[in-house]
Amino acid sequence: MAEQISTANAWSANPADLIPAGRKRLGWALLALATVGLLAVIVVQILYKTEMSTIGFDTWRPVIYAYVLWGAALGAWQVLTRGEDGQRALFLLPALLFTIAMVIFPTLFGFYIALTDWNLSSFTGRRFNGLDNFWQMLADPYYRNALFNMVLYVLAVLVEYVIAFGLALLLNAQIRARKFFRVVFLLPLMLSPVAVSWMVGKSLMEYRFGPAATLARHLGWENPAFFSDPITARISIMMLDAWTFIPFMMIMLLAGLQAMSREVLEAARVDGATAWQTFWQVTFPLMLPVSVTAVILRIIFKLKLADIIITLTSGGPGGATDSVSSFIYREYRDRSNVGYGTMLAMAYLVIIVVFVTWLLKFANRFVRNVN
Amino acid sequence: MSVQTTDYTVSEIRSPAAFVASRVFIYGALLFWTFVCLFPLYWTITTSFKSAVDVTQGHLIPFVDFQPDWKGWRSLGLSPDSIFETSTVRDEFFKRFMNSIITSVGASALAIVIGSLAAYGLTRYRYKFAWFKNEDISFFFLSQLILPPVVLALPFLVLYREVALLDTRIGLILLYTLMVLPIVIWIMRDQFNSIPVELEEAALVDGLSIWGAFLRIVMPIALPGMVAAFILAMVLCWNEYFFAALLTSTDAKTIPVMVASQTGSQGINWWSMAALATAAIAPLAIIGIALERYLIMGMTAGSVK
Numbered sequence: 001m002a003e004q005i006s007t008a009n010a011w012s013a014n015p016a017d018l019i020p021a022g023r024k025r026l027g028w029a030l031l032a033l034a035t036v037g038l039l040a041v042i043v044v045q046i047l048y049k050t051e052m053s054t055i056g057f058d059t060w061r062p063v064i065y066a067y068v069l070w071g072a073a074l075g076a077w078q079v080l081t082r083g084e085d086g087q088r089a090l091f092l093l094p095a096l097l098f099t100i101a102m103v104i105f106p107t108l109f110g111f112y113i114a115l116t117d118w119n120l121s122s123f124t125g126r127r128f129n130g131l132d133n134f135w136q137m138l139a140d141p142y143y144r145n146a147l148f149n150m151v152l153y154v155l156a157v158l159v160e161y162v163i164a165f166g167l168a169l170l171l172n173a174q175i176r177a178r179k180f181f182r183v184v185f186l187l188p189l190m191l192s193p194v195a196v197s198w199m200v201g202k203s204l205m206e207y208r209f210g211p212a213a214t215l216a217r218h219l220g221w222e223n224p225a226f227f228s229d230p231i232t233a234r235i236s237i238m239m240l241d242a243w244t245f246i247p248f249m250m251i252m253l254l255a256g257l258q259a260m261s262r263e264v265l266e267a268a269r270v271d272g273a274t275a276w277q278t279f280w281q282v283t284f285p286l287m288l289p290v291s292v293t294a295v296i297l298r299i300i301f302k303l304k305l306a307d308i309i310i311t312l313t314s315g316g317p318g319g320a321t322d323s324v325s326s327f328i329y330r331e332y333r334d335r336s337n338v339g340y341g342t343m344l345a346m347a348y349l350v351i352i353v354v355f356v357t358w359l360l361k362f363a364n365r366f367v368r369n370v371n
Numbered sequence: 372m373s374v375q376t377t378d379y380t381v382s383e384i385r386s387p388a389a390f391v392a393s394r395v396f397i398y399g400a401l402l403f404w405t406f407v408c409l410f411p412l413y414w415t416i417t418t419s420f421k422s423a424v425d426v427t428q429g430h431l432i433p434f435v436d437f438q439p440d441w442k443g444w445r446s447l448g449l450s451p452d453s454i455f456e457t458s459t460v461r462d463e464f465f466k467r468f469m470n471s472i473i474t475s476v477g478a479s480a481l482a483i484v485i486g487s488l489a490a491y492g493l494t495r496y497r498y499k500f501a502w503f504k505n506e507d508i509s510f511f512f513l514s515q516l517i518l519p520p521v522v523l524a525l526p527f528l529v530l531y532r533e534v535a536l537l538d539t540r541i542g543l544i545l546l547y548t549l550m551v552l553p554i555v556i557w558i559m560r561d562q563f564n565s566i567p568v569e570l571e572e573a574a575l576v577d578g579l580s581i582w583g584a585f586l587r588i589v590m591p592i593a594l595p596g597m598v599a600a601f602i603l604a605m606v607l608c609w610n611e612y613f614f615a616a617l618l619t620s621t622d623a624k625t626i627p628v629m630v631a632s633q634t635g636s637q638g639i640n641w642w643s644m645a646a647l648a649t650a651a652i653a654p655l656a657i658i659g660i661a662l663e664r665y666l667i668m669g670m671t672a673g674s675v676k
Contacts (some may be wrong), residue, residue: 010512040545045558058535059533059534060533060534061534061535061536084581087490087494087580087581088492088498088581089498090488091489091491091496091585092489092492092493092508093495093496094484094485094488095485095486095512095552095556096489096508097490098485098548098549099515099549101513102546103515106526106527106530107522107530108524109526110523110526113529120528131513148592166400167404169377169403170400175397175398175401178502179673181401181405183659183660183663184408184665185404185405186409186654186659186663187408187409187412187659188661189606190606190652190655190656190658191412191610191652191655191656192609192612192630192648192651192652193610193627194447194610194651195630195648195651196651197416198631198633198644199411199414199415199418199648200411202639203641203644204410204411204414208427209426209427211414211429211431214429235504243411248670251667251670251671255667258668275461278470286420291475299540300516303517304520304521304613306520306521307612307613310612310613311631324521325519325520328524329521330529332524332525332617338525338529341525342525345519348519348521349518350426352519354640356517
């Protein structure tokens with residue numbers, strides 16, 4: 001996803017844009033004031049919370065306000081001291097400050113929580129226990145099982161891809177009412193996965209009266225329980241998740257098909273290629289870059305899979321359908337175990353980052369080798 | 372993203388029999404998938420008009436199999452005969468509904484504002500913060516996409532408790548903004564790349580400032596992209612369940628959390644469940660049908676060059 005910016009234009013700074021020294025001083029003074037203010041609020045708050053002083057606020061919220069003010073001062077400092085360059089930096093600053101505050105700090109904090117024994121429902125508070133959570137994690141068969149399930153769920157993306165490609169080809173064929181079909185095929189993506197898992201998973205696939213179960217009985221499956229044995233339950237979860245997310249890949253692939261140059265296909269036809277040959281020799285290779293993007297994005301979404309499992313099976317039967325996210329969710333909900341849950345989440349983050357980095361490298365090489 | 376009629380499929384077909392066969396196959400497959408997509412919706416909507424017996428016997432067709440009744444909607448306080456009476460369930464429902472609207476619109480709007488600015492800066496200027504260049508900054512933003520919610524969930528639970536943002540709409544809005552920001556930046560970068568730089572250069576020559584050029588020249592052109600990004604962000608926020616389930620309890624609960632918590636003491640009231648699910652699904656289904664063009668534009672941004 002780290003694509004190069006293709007049309008970035010470097011406008012050189014305007015040398016005539018000279019900034020008076022007084023304005024620069026004002027900028028620096030403003031920044032210094034805001035920094036001192038932010039630090040002061042933090043220090044006051046730390047002292048208050050550690051009961052070394054009696055002046056302070058009940059919550060840490062003033063720190064957020066101070067941070068926002070500091071961000072504003074940072075922007076003003078940029079404009080005052082750097083003129084036009086500063087105005088340019090102003091485009092980027094809000095998003096940057098926001099993301100840093102919302103991601104970097106909580107993640108670092110998370111790494112700290114991961115090393116503590118912290119049960120939110122008990123009164124003992126948190127206790128630093130080093131790598132205990134880590135060793136516990138290595139020995140946890142349920143976590144390993146959840147990771148293994150993630151592998152299966154990710155592999156299911158390939159099946160989704162085949163179906164999505166088929167649907168995209170259908171929509172790209174010369175058909176009537178194309179817009180109608182496109183809207184209908186897109187619809188599942190709009191629907192709330194929670195509502196869908198209730199109405200489809202718990203009602204439509206209900207063992208006794210659900211139409212899906214009735215249909216399965218008619219087709220000769222005597223005991224159509226979709227969620228009672230581990231393998232069927234996993235497949236049911238995969239199907240439901242696929243149902244909501246196939247449109248996503250389908251739309252990307254359809255856009256790829258529509259952007260394909262007609263001349264190439266014409267040429268293949270003139271050369272006497274059959275439809276089957278045209279697809280494998282021309283369409284599929286040309287679609288490879290789009291396919292790779294679609295599959296990778298889909299895998300990234302798949303790695304977050306949680307809500308369907310939480311509402312539908314809550315991991316059951318016996319943890320068989322657990323994804324990592326749903327497992328950690330229950331770990332917290334049932335045992336309020338923040339420390340251990342965070343350790344699991346952090347380990348998952350590391351695994352994901354390694355996996356996705358490898359995936360991007362591999363995909364890059366793959367696309368280059370084939371084309 | 373205009374849809375052209377592609378007719379090469381037809382020209383490939385040689386004999387009339389093969390043509391008919393391929394037509395039958397194509398329309399058969401299309402209709403089959405239409406059924407797959409629509410039947411669950413049909414089931415949800417009809418179930419909201421069924422009584423318990425009709426649900427457990429799997430009756431399907433209204434007026435033939437069963438007599439539709441406002442049962443599900445009455446339990447929500449939304450049927451014609453109960454709409455003017457007071458109903459605690461309805462108040463509860465509207466409260467959750469408003470929470471969902473406020474959080475998803477608020478988060479999408481905030482993400483659009485800061486995301487568009489960042490995307491514009493990244494496509495037009497060269498930055499260098501310490502050793503971070505444009506590519507690194509872009510990667511930093513987009514890499515947030517792989518961050519699974521579960522990693523942030525527990526730290527945020529603890530932090531939000533400390534800053535009194537637990538169970539508030541603002542808290543959810545901030546998190547949702549974070550969640551959709553990479554997607555918005557991705558879409559808007561693509562959008563700004565497609566706008567010729569000459570337009571702004573002319574505006575600068577005419578005496579507009581950098582921000583003036585952005586607000587008065589570029590923004591109006593990029594509006595369709597913003598709408599696309601906004602709608603996609605809306606969809607993601609509206610359907611979000613994980614954070615909402617963990618971080619809200621009474622005040623800021625959203626619709627998906629309300630849907631998920633509908634198990635009564637005597638099992639599930641399918642009719643009211645179905646009515647609630649229909650109400651939760653309806654806004655997005657309508658938006659999806661009406662603004663499908665923008666959704667597709669958002670989803671395909673940057674994937675096809």
